[in-house]
Amino acid sequence: MGPKYLNLIINILLVALVFSTSSSSAQGCVAIRHFSSCVGNSLENNLLGKGDLQIGMNYRYFKSFRHFRGTEEEADRVANNTEVINHSHAWDFFLTYGISDRLYTSITIPTVINARSSLYEHGREERNSTFSRGLADIRAGVGYWIMDPQTNSNGNIAVGLGLKLPTGNYNATDVFYNVGPEGSPEVRPVDQSIQPGDGGFGLTIDFQFYQKIATGLFAYGGGFYLFNPRETNGIRTFRETLSPILENEAIMAVPDQYSVRTGLSYSLSNIISTSLGARFDAVPVKDIIGGNEGFRRPGNVLSIEPGIAYMSQNFTLNLNVPFAVRRDRPQSVTDRQTEISTGSPRNGDAAFADYLINFGVSYRFAKSKTVEIAPLLRDTFD
Template identity: 35%
Template sequence: MIKDKRRMWLTAALAIAAFAGEDRASAQGCVAAHSNQRSMDELVRSLDGGTKYGWSIHNLTVDIGYRMFNSNKYFIGDEEIARPNAIRNHQNIFDMGVEYRFTPQWSFIADVPVFDGSRNQLYPPTGVFQVSGIGDITLGAQRWIFRPPTEFGGDVAVSASVKIPTGINNATGSALYKGQVVKATADQSMQPGDGGWGLMLATQGYKSMWTRADLYGQAQYLFNPRDTNGVLTFRSQPGQSVMSVTDQYLYRLGVSQGVPKLRGVALSLGVRGEGVPVRDLLGASNGFRRPGSVISLDPGLMVNVRRTTLSVNGPWALRRDRPPSVPELANNTKNGDAFFADYTVLVGLSHHF
């Protein structure tokens, strides 16, 4: 009976991880979705002779993540439009994560993102913008629902974190505007921070399937109650003169399979979705934002050697969409546009001390 209940809770949590936010918009590229996924080295640590959930009760884990993409495909709605002069938005996002486990189930978690990007802006103010800086830091706690190790070969973690507005949200650059060189605000997608306090809720889980294979799922949603942050955008469209503080979300679902005769090596294949919704779940959604969605095929490789795990993922976009924002809907203006990337490169390195 206990095992049946555990299976029921695990299945429900994996379903949440798979479908949370599916009916909302998501995106990358021009759309300012900077969230990184947390490491899931539980999927491969056991393949190298270790046990899932770490090496001791009091253990420190440090994750270093890197995300890169170059968005140059122009979309209005879900339709790609050919343009002779494409905006190229290149972004590098680094993320340092720390997890300190107090008990087998409870952990302190923290993430510090570092943003570096460039954008050749073709509409006034016209120029090449280069922005670098620390993003918004998150601090929180995570709990595995079932005490490890479990008898049924799986578990689910839930977490809650506070997002602190530590990142710059008003970065500027030199640009040409009405025949003069001016200091102009960089595009919203280039800002390391958003200027608002937020709450990040997340879950991740896995369930052993067949030999050396696991079903995995992850989901996270960032609540940003603040409406706008007061940073001017230089835009003339009604209701878009200041930047909106947007919600963001990410979800993944897939299967990981250990490679035969290769110790501590696993391949994975799944679906990944991410983005910025049209309307926030808490608070108003005025100001300028680019809501949008990307759903990608998400192949990956994980390699574990003792206490270190390397993961590489290459999500390839299957569907991209840029729906109208709240000001565009309210003023019956034309549907906004956005540039998207064809693929993203994600690299993670996790070490257990």
């Protein structure tokens, strides 16, 4: 590994580490589950020399509780203590390997712990909670830098292709109260928003880029789209027991998801970098491939995303906290079908979080022994 290549890696580490927490999911009930790109949205983790190995973990937490229909918040839900509250914890354990200086491959093994508190799922008489935990859907993929990183240090773009495996439990169950015969408890599948898996094979495409603007200042961006061809997974929602008009929502759908983000990153020192950007996370109303029957909560979130990162040799830490500035729960396919059949307007609701906490840690095993870099070489892309 030559000095020029090491210089490139060090400086991109400093200005792009804040991009390395790859928990790109819509917030709250809109997100069917925690998900990120199959090869990660991390510039730093994906800029590897041939034979380099990067291992790490990304953690995400949110609490969703603010209900929206369209872009209008139903503030009375919190005031009247009728809101649905999700607490979601997710850990992505990943490994990325540099096949060459431009081609890399990655595998992500996610685990989740979720809790959901509500009234309407327990006979509307008392608040109770349901839980889920365990392995989620494993992702694997490959990515490729379009230009040679060693000769294009001021900017580059990578594209990736990945596969999502249905390894997560999509029929996790728990006890629901006051819903069985004569108000007895009954074991049922937990809500779609806290199921660890979705039950379908998925295909992802993704991209990421960086571009120097000035000394120490870079623009970054990226995103992914998850294609889920399977229409429904056969798991009953029991929503039809709440109202006859919810018959179209009796079975869980397997929806697409996507996320895009962009922003600016600035190097404060040789070990600290900050960023400020925007991100858009969504579960679309309709899938690109496959049908659109079954129950889903389409929705999207626009967030402002500040971040900070720390690097010491091959060890990195980063923290990103996206704050929602616009939340939207659009009319779903089943909402529209119900509206047409009944003649009455219908738009389901969804609960969203105010913010997410994304924290990442990683360590790089370089194939070539790292040599001491002269201070002059640590200047950002001179």
